[in-house]
Amino acid sequence: MIKIISIIISLFFMCIPLYAGIISSPHDMTGGEGKAYTPDSTMVCTFCHIPHGGASAIALWYKDKGEEKFSILAWNKEEGLSSRILMCLSCHDGMIGTDIDIVSEGLEGYIKDHPVNKPFQTGKAGLEKSVIIEEKGVLRDGKVECGSCHNPHSPENKSFLSKPLNEVCITCHSKITSGRHIMGSFGLGDDHPVENKTNPLRPEEKMSCASCHNPHISNLLPVRKNEICNLCHNRIDTRP
């Protein structure tokens, strides 16, 4: 009994910093009031961490009593999208929260191109060796998931990223900083700026990996590969 009480108390104190981060952030579904509606709770946590309980209604169409409890996202992980991903997608459905591009292949589904829920492929796009990535703790069950880049409890970084934007990318794509990428400038002169300089297309933002890449669309580039440069360097006319 004492053990249970001590677990509950430690969980409570562990949750306080997470809870504090959510209040008034876009993930505060109470609109900054800090209270999710339930007769027994005044926490914002319950929107994702659905509390147990509630008086179980008797199913009038059942001869026997029927089930007394529902499982939340009961899912066979090996078959498809994990319950962690589905939890995010349950609000990020295009209506409650911003839409996330999913490829609809049912349970075999994955999120477009950035290989969420796909087996991890090493060696591509300046990726670090999978062993090293595994050690960095970004993979969930050996796969990339929402939580590999995002931390829903941490609003201090843009888009609830777990770290500043460029750091998130470089965690896995670490070889990009030295390899044959525009950031490495092919060994000719200076690197392309990816921080500190203002993004000419969005003057309110600094340059970052996301200035050229969108991790949530297929092929990750907003336009064709040869056109991306022209978005900013538009003085160069490439037309024949």
Next chain:
Amino acid sequence: MKSFHYISAFLIVSVFLSLSLSINLSAQEIKKIIWPEPPSEPKIRYEGSLKELFGKKVSSILDKPYGIAIDDKGRLYVTSRQKVLSFDLKNRKYTVISGKEMRYPIGIALSSDGRLFVSDAGSSRILIYSKDGLLTGFIQKGLKRPGGIAIDEQLGRIYIADTKDHMIKIYSLHNYELLKTIGERGIGEKGLFNFPTNITLDKEGNLYVVDTGNFRIQIFNKEGKYLKAFGRIGDTPGSFARPKGIALDSEGNIYVVDSLFQNVQVFDHNERFLFFWGKGGLGPGYFGLPSGIAVDSNDRIYVVDQLGDIQLFQYLKDSKK
């Protein structure tokens, strides 16, 4: 009305599918899938899915579908990423309505004269199409992120759940002017909303609102007056975790889809819990991210799964009634 001058870039692709069906279950086996299980009297029967009818490839066409409406001929209209799909189940054909004007269509409703109303959460407006897919107009004024739509033909009204504005907005079905609004943001207070997502109307014109962020269903009369509410947060039957689609059958039973329970709960017209079916997984009666629901005039139930399928069920009416 200047918005009507927009030239729509629309595209209708009629696709005739080869009938290379990937039916794993025979028709007889399918008919045996019922809920609740014996000895209880069966109430819901599985009738198949779009994957079974059109083949597995339908998943790549059904790109994150959400809302569904059925016309009087039994044709399905489904919102999907940047397009609306119209399925003819009998002839196993489908057409696509799409265009640059459409971003994230969510809610969908049909008027009896054949107008198709599509709420586009991405461009914050309602797109109005003719039945053959021609864009004929918009409702734009005062909308933030419109979701569920319902049409009251008798009163000549379009009801729209504005999810981000936490409000129900009522527009004229004739001139598309904003007539009135119901509610505002509120956490738990009667008649107020926190992310209202889907709506439906009963035969008397009462409005049922899925108040997703307050974990309940609220019911209003046609004057917009709050009548009652049911449901609460929790993980027990009759509670809600992520309630989304709502529909009523011919007897006034209320069907509520829950994305986190991955099931459909059924309540009677007095909001008493009747039963539920569905759980997370693959196959008949299993769901991934269920969202929209519709019930047609023959009490056939259509449940949309955002992971790319639509399942069909039949409500089995009590023969004694």
